[in-house]
Amino acid sequence: MATDTKTDQFDIATAEINKYDFRNEEKYVFKARKGLDAEIVQQISDMKGEPDWMRQFRLKSLEIFNSKPMPRWGGKLDLDFQDIYYYIKPSDHQGRSWDEVPEDIKRTFDRLGIPEAEKKFLAGVKAQYESEVVYGSLREELASQGVIFTDTDTAVREYPELVREYFATVIPPSDNKFAALNSAVWSGGSFIYVPKGVKVDFPLQAYFRINAESMGQFERTLIVVDEGAQIHYVEGCTAPMYTTESLHSAVVEIVVKKHARCRYTTIQNWANNIYNLVTKRAVAYENATMEWIDGNLGSRLTMKYPAVYMLEPGARGEILSIAFASAGQHQDAGAKVVHCAPNTSSQIVSKSISKGGGRSSYRGLVRVESGAVKSRSKVVCDALILDAKSRSDTYPYIEIEEQDVAIGHEASVSRIGEEQLFYLMSRGLTEAEASTMIVGGFIEPLVKELPMEYAVELNKLIELQMEGSVG
Amino acid sequence: MSDQEVQTDILKIEDLHVSVGGKPILKGVNLEIRRGETHALMGPNGSGKSTLGMAIMGHPGYEVTQGAVWINDENILEMGPDERARRGLFMAFQRPVAIPGVRLADFLRHATTNVRRPERREGEELLPMREFRKELREKMAQLRMDPEFARRYVNEGFSGGEMKRAEILQMAMLRPKFAILDETDSGLDVDAVRLASQSIAEIGRSKMGILIITHHDKLLENNVPDKTHVMLGGRIVETGGPELARELHANGYDRIRADHPEAAAEEEAMRQDGALQKAM
Ligand SMILES: Nc1ncnc2c1ncn2[C@@H]1O[C@H](COP(=O)(O)OP(=O)(O)O)[C@@H](O)[C@H]1O
Ligand SMILES: [Mg+2]
Numbered sequence: 001m002a003t004d005t006k007t008d009q010f011d012i013a014t015a016e017i018n019k020y021d022f023r024n025e026e027k028y029v030f031k032a033r034k035g036l037d038a039e040i041v042q043q044i045s046d047m048k049g050e051p052d053w054m055r056q057f058r059l060k061s062l063e064i065f066n067s068k069p070m071p072r073w074g075g076k077l078d079l080d081f082q083d084i085y086y087y088i089k090p091s092d093h094q095g096r097s098w099d100e101v102p103e104d105i106k107r108t109f110d111r112l113g114i115p116e117a118e119k120k121f122l123a124g125v126k127a128q129y130e131s132e133v134v135y136g137s138l139r140e141e142l143a144s145q146g147v148i149f150t151d152t153d154t155a156v157r158e159y160p161e162l163v164r165e166y167f168a169t170v171i172p173p174s175d176n177k178f179a180a181l182n183s184a185v186w187s188g189g190s191f192i193y194v195p196k197g198v199k200v201d202f203p204l205q206a207y208f209r210i211n212a213e214s215m216g217q218f219e220r221t222l223i224v225v226d227e228g229a230q231i232h233y234v235e236g237c238t239a240p241m242y243t244t245e246s247l248h249s250a251v252v253e254i255v256v257k258k259h260a261r262c263r264y265t266t267i268q269n270w271a272n273n274i275y276n277l278v279t280k281r282a283v284a285y286e287n288a289t290m291e292w293i294d295g296n297l298g299s300r301l302t303m304k305y306p307a308v309y310m311l312e313p314g315a316r317g318e319i320l321s322i323a324f325a326s327a328g329q330h331q332d333a334g335a336k337v338v339h340c341a342p343n344t345s346s347q348i349v350s351k352s353i354s355k356g357g358g359r360s361s362y363r364g365l366v367r368v369e370s371g372a373v374k375s376r377s378k379v380v381c382d383a384l385i386l387d388a389k390s391r392s393d394t395y396p397y398i399e400i401e402e403q404d405v406a407i408g409h410e411a412s413v414s415r416i417g418e419e420q421l422f423y424l425m426s427r428g429l430t431e432a433e434a435s436t437m438i439v440g441g442f443i444e445p446l447v448k449e450l451p452m453e454y455a456v457e458l459n460k461l462i463e464l465q466m467e468g469s470v471g
Numbered sequence: 472m473s474d475q476e477v478q479t480d481i482l483k484i485e486d487l488h489v490s491v492g493g494k495p496i497l498k499g500v501n502l503e504i505r506r507g508e509t510h511a512l513m514g515p516n517g518s519g520k521s522t523l524g525m526a527i528m529g530h531p532g533y534e535v536t537q538g539a540v541w542i543n544d545e546n547i548l549e550m551g552p553d554e555r556a557r558r559g560l561f562m563a564f565q566r567p568v569a570i571p572g573v574r575l576a577d578f579l580r581h582a583t584t585n586v587r588r589p590e591r592r593e594g595e596e597l598l599p600m601r602e603f604r605k606e607l608r609e610k611m612a613q614l615r616m617d618p619e620f621a622r623r624y625v626n627e628g629f630s631g632g633e634m635k636r637a638e639i640l641q642m643a644m645l646r647p648k649f650a651i652l653d654e655t656d657s658g659l660d661v662d663a664v665r666l667a668s669q670s671i672a673e674i675g676r677s678k679m680g681i682l683i684i685t686h687h688d689k690l691l692e693n694n695v696p697d698k699t700h701v702m703l704g705g706r707i708v709e710t711g712g713p714e715l716a717r718e719l720h721a722n723g724y725d726r727i728r729a730d731h732p733e734a735a736a737e738e739e740a741m742r743q744d745g746a747l748q749k750a751m
Contacts (some may be wrong), residue, residue, distance in 0.1 A: 238676065402663075418531060419568045422577070426528050427641060428556035428585035430593055437581070443573025 035082040038062060041184050044087045048153055048187075051160060061173035068177040074363070075301040078277060084247055086185040086218070147200060148193040152220050155191035162193060166224050170253035170309075171281050178277045182218050182251040189219035189250065192233060194260075199230040203265070203451050213361040219250040226286075232263040234451065240387040245394030246300075247275050254282035258289045258312070263291040265450065267458055270299035272328055280306040281336075287314035293449055295322040296331050297461060306365060307336035310344035310372075317346040320446045322458075324465055325358030325390070334363040334395075339375040339405075350441050351380035354390035355465070363395040366409075370401040377406070383413040384442045386435060436466040480506040480559070482527075482545055482649045482680055488537035489519075489526045494744065496522045498705040498737070499538070504680040506648055511692050511716045513682045514702035515723025515724050517742060520684045521565055523702070524651040528562045529555050538585065542649070554583075556590035559648030563638035565656050565684075569626040576607060576621035579644055586645045610643045614670055631658025639670055649680040656690045668693040688720040701727055 026271050030110060033040070041062050045055040047090035142149055148159060155163050173183035194200060225231055235252075248270065256262045262282065276299040282290040292306035308317025323331035337346035352360035362381045383392035394411050416438055439462055440447075447455045481697070482504045489497035496519050504510055512520050526533040527540055529552035538548050547555050570578065584597045586621040597603075608618055614636055626634055635655050642650055652671065656664045664687075671695035675681055683690055699715040700707045703724070708731040709715065719727070 417568070420570055422530050422552055422568065423564070423568045424582075425552040426530075426556055426562060427578070427582035427645065428553055429581060430549070430553050430585075432593060433581065433585075434553075437573055437578065438570060441570055442574030444624075 006171060013222055028334045034085055036062070036065075036084070036086055036181075036185070036311035037336045040190070044185060044187070044297075047087070048156075050156060053164065054156055055122070057168065057173075058184050058186075061180050061402070064173045065177060065180035065184055068180060070177060071303075074332045075361075077248060077275065078302065081181075087187060142200070142204075145198050145200070146195040147181075147198060148191065149204065150191055152191045152222060153187065153220075154190040159191070159193070162224070163191065163222065166222060166253070166255055168253070169440075170255060170283055171251055171279050176279060178249045179251055182220060182249050182279070186218045186220035186251065189221040189252075190223070190224065190233070191221070192223040192231065194223075194225045194229040194231050196226045197228045198226075200232070201230075203232040203234045205234045217248050221250070221252040223252075223254045223264070225256045225262045227257045228259045229257075230261040232265065232451075234454065235264065235266040246264060246273050248277070248299075249275075250278045250280075252278070252280040254280075254290065256282055256284045256288040258286040258288060261289045261291075262283075263293065264306075265293040266294035266453065267297070267450070267454055267461075268299075269297040269461055270302070272298060272300060274299045276302040276304065278302075278304045280304065282307065282317070283309045283311050284315035284317060288312075289316045289318070291318040291320075292335070293320045293446070294333070295446075295458060296333050297324045297465065298326075299329060299331075299459065300331045301332065303332045305334045305336050305365075307338070308346065309338045309340060310346065310375075311340050313341045313343045315341065315344045317344075319346075319348045319350075320449060321348070321350045321362075322443050322446050323350075323352040323360045324462065325354045325360040326465055327356035327358060329358045331358070331360040332363055334365075334381075336365040337367070338365075339368040339372040339377065342373045343375070344372060345376040347377070348379045348381070349446065350379075351446060352381075352383045352392060353386065353439055353442065354392050355386040356387040357387075359391040359393075361393045361395060362411075365397045365398075365399070366407060367399045368402050368405050368407070369461070372402050373404040375402065375405045377408070379409045379411075381411050382442070384439065385413065385415050386439070389418075414465070436463055439466065480680070481541070482560075482646050483541040484523075484527065484538070485541065487523070487526065487535065489522055490534045490536050491532060495536070496705050496741070497526065500680075500702075500705075500707055502700065502707065504649060504682060505714070506680045507678045508697045509681045509683065510704060511525065511691055511696035511699040511713075512682055513699065513716060513719050515738065517745060518702040518738060519705040521653055522705075524562050524653050524682075524684065527555075527651060528552055528560065553585070556647075558588055559586075560651075561642055561645055561647035561649065562651040563635070563642060563653060565653040565657070567626045567634050567638060569624070569628075569638040571624055571627050573625050574622055575625050576604075578625050579607065579621070579641060582641070583644045586647075590737055607644065613673070614640055614643070615666060616640065629701065632660065632663050634741045635659055635667065636663070637728065639667055639674075640668065643670070643674050646674075647679060649682075651684070652690075653684045654686070655683075656685055656687055657708055661689070664689045665692075686720075688716055691716055703727055703731055704734040704741060706734050706737070708734045 038059060041058045045058055168183060171179050172181040223233060254262055254264065280292065284290045290308045294304065294306050296302045296304060306319050308319065310317055317337045319335035321333055321335055323333045325331040331352060334350060335348040337348060339346065348364055350362045352362060354360045360383065364379060366377045366379060368375050379396065383396060385392050392413055396409055398407065402405060416435060420438055421431065421434050424437060425431060429437065440459060447458055450458060484500055484502040487497055487500040488495065500523055514520055522533060526535055535548055540548055542558050547553065547558060578666060580597055580603050582601065585591055607621060611618055611621065616636060626637065629637060635658060638655060655667060659667060668690050675694065681693060681694065695713050696716060699711050699713065701709040701719065
């Protein structure tokens, strides 16, 4: 086991982050050296005291990662994989001091009305979020229903059979280069198992789970919703995610069994230096429903296309995606639905906003396998461009190998209308207020699908984006 | 008496020339409206009535090439439409635009706050929800609007009548000093026009200066104009009292054209220009 406490560790990726100067010594009890090779991967596995199958899985994934070329599509990736730390284990009392947290991040927390304890957690001041007190009773209730809700590292130790049965079955490491990377070096993330027929009637949030590793760079989340069960999981938070590393590459796998329902909601707001490359996929069995609600703000480049594979008759997939690209940001987001069985249905609604030279791309795939008769799919993607500097593109892919299907695709691109601005301004709204209101209206159909507090936070975030004071 | 005169707000349009897309439309308009007065503006289609309203309100597509618009001693042409609204100017549009996803109530709470507290800066508190809602409900009841209507998206899928009624509702909430009503009666049935006419009169009693653009006389029943102006070819060619509005409503604009051949020629030229543009 190597313990590395050199002070020049934070060769931070961009000047943007450099100016905050988060250099601080001996904050971590363990830190793997920079770079990626079999030794590092073994170290990570050792540190976690993992069973051999997981160690072998990681090593195999590393080979796959090395053999795969970088994707040639999507956004521009300037990544040096040898210049990244792949594992940092936080110490129990880790943390920069609150004074070290940049002012604009603090201001954003205030504007979002984030409680004190959460603020410190989000800013990395506290390793653990003190949720025990607040959410203790909820956790008990879940446990009494047999719901398992823990971090994935713990799950590997405590529920090895269950994890092993499903882990990497939805997204194998060979799926894409970044899925392979995550498979080799993953850490943290959530594991949820909802037993047959259990309906969790409140949104389950990552906060409920106390763990320092919940928001790592290479999270790995696995959710299994057993037959007839139901869950709404809300990942992360809408506050700006603050990390000193430049690459975030998560994998989220979901299994929705017969007659079960799962909704997965994320609103992410990354710092401007982050490459956010996430693979999210669900498989839905007979008459099961999977819904992704996915909001992306911030980051330098986000590439994220939540997918639903409808494997048995009557399965349904729904994806709502919102992307906001400001200056220096590229949101390459979209969705993927694959109809593998008869009578399956899907809907994709994508809304993107580009501002201040930002670029947003919708990239979507609708695939209907042969035999998936009477499948229905509807895609609606709307882009709103706020100024002449900004850009929006649409890349819809449709692959249909069956005749008897109904597929609809609508796309619209609009520039913020002079007439709309004038109308609102003629009633006393400033230009900024008017644009914010128009943008808010544009995403309203998605916002009203969010849990109340997330809707409020998202609206505030959009306001901040419109002021240009965040990201 | 003289004291009061000094205090009366006044909207003054001085030799106003306006071009749209480089094409001159208004060619020197003069008009003076005091708070508490009602003026009617009539004239054939395409004579420039809406253009006058848009230019006064500050639409960026309407370029003022000469002249001034004053509220008291301030030339408002330097201001954006939002500042003009905060100075007490309002226009009910002939064709209000839809704002998808924005609820009428939310928009109106923001607008009402800004106009009633002109010094408010971005991000500061809005009017208290409860107080605002109560007032909005009262005003909607007066206009015989279903309170649920406030939850709809601004002008989206509104019928012609609903749109005009929503414009009057906004005026009622914003309590402007000066209001321009651009064909607020068009698209309404007889009962709706009567209701609109009464509502405007009621709101107007709070000493508003009103410019009513109309082709009909119904709206004027409860709002007898102190003055009636006739626009032709981008100029106001005649000004009279309420009897002029009645005459034009009954007989049309032939006499006006005959009496003002120069403006009639302008009108004809503009019409041909417009027809030519449509053909291309
Ligand atoms: N937004 C516009 N774009 C192009 N032409 C316009 C526009 N607004 C007005 N015009 C032209 O200006 C002239 C006057 O129009 P308008 O002011 O709407 O007349 P009115 O309201 O009296 O019917 C017409 O010839 C019309 O075609
Ligand atoms: Mg008109």
